[in-house]
Amino acid sequence: MAQKFPRDRFDSIPHGIDRVGAHRAPARRGAGWITFGWAALATVVLAAVGIGGVMVFNDRLNFGEAPVASPSATPVVTAEPVIAPDIPVLVLNGTATAGLAAKASETLTANGVPVGSAANASDETLTETVVYYATPDLEGAARGVAQFLPEADVRMSEQFAATGNQLVVVLGSDYAEATAG
Known part of the structure; x- marks a missing residue:
């Protein structure tokens, strides 16, 4: 038989508390x-x-401190332009302009640069003219070729050396625009 105990303060549950037997206050709003x-x-x-x-x-x-450029910084040393009569140059037209490789070949030949052959490049949307050289010792020869081509840049690349070409000129649309007039 259930035993009856007298009522005390724990028997009255405040309004709003859903859990019986919990001895904590209701959670604050927004907690x-x-x-x-x-x-x-x-x-x-x-x-x-x-x-x-x-x-x-x-x-x-x-x-640390920000690097400061020193006024005595050594400039980048580049090779002097020279004409290499024993190294033929491959001239590639990288534009859609017909006859551009032949025109550049004539300019180079007239200035004493030997031209091995002239052809169209596989990509006809190139924007810049570049003279590629295969080994570091050919930089001067590449600069010698570049001096006769307006807007030409000089870069080392071993990609063409695999095909047996030491100096390669790839003509871009900047050369076509410079020689259009």
Whole structure:
């Protein structure tokens, strides 16, 4: 038989408390947003510290003084332009302009540069004229060729050396525009 106990203060449940036997006050309104805010802030801080740590570890972030260019910085040394009569030049037209390789070949031959052959490049949408040389010792010869071609740049590339060509001129649309007049 169930025993009857006298009523006390714990028998009266305040209005709005759904859980019986819980000895805590109801949760404050908006308490979940405060917890979410602290969690979001902690996430942002930890991510920033992690990214900063990785950047410092990889030497991408330097907290020292900013580098200052010294007035005595050594300039980039380039080879003097020379004509190499024993190295024939391959001239490739990298534009849709017909006869451009032949025109450049005539200019080079007239200035003492030997031209091995002239042809169209596989890409006809090139915008810049470049004289490629296969080995570092050919930079002077490449600059010698480039001095006769307006807008020509000089770059080392071993790609053409595999085909047996030491000096290759690839004409771009800048050469076509410079010689159009």
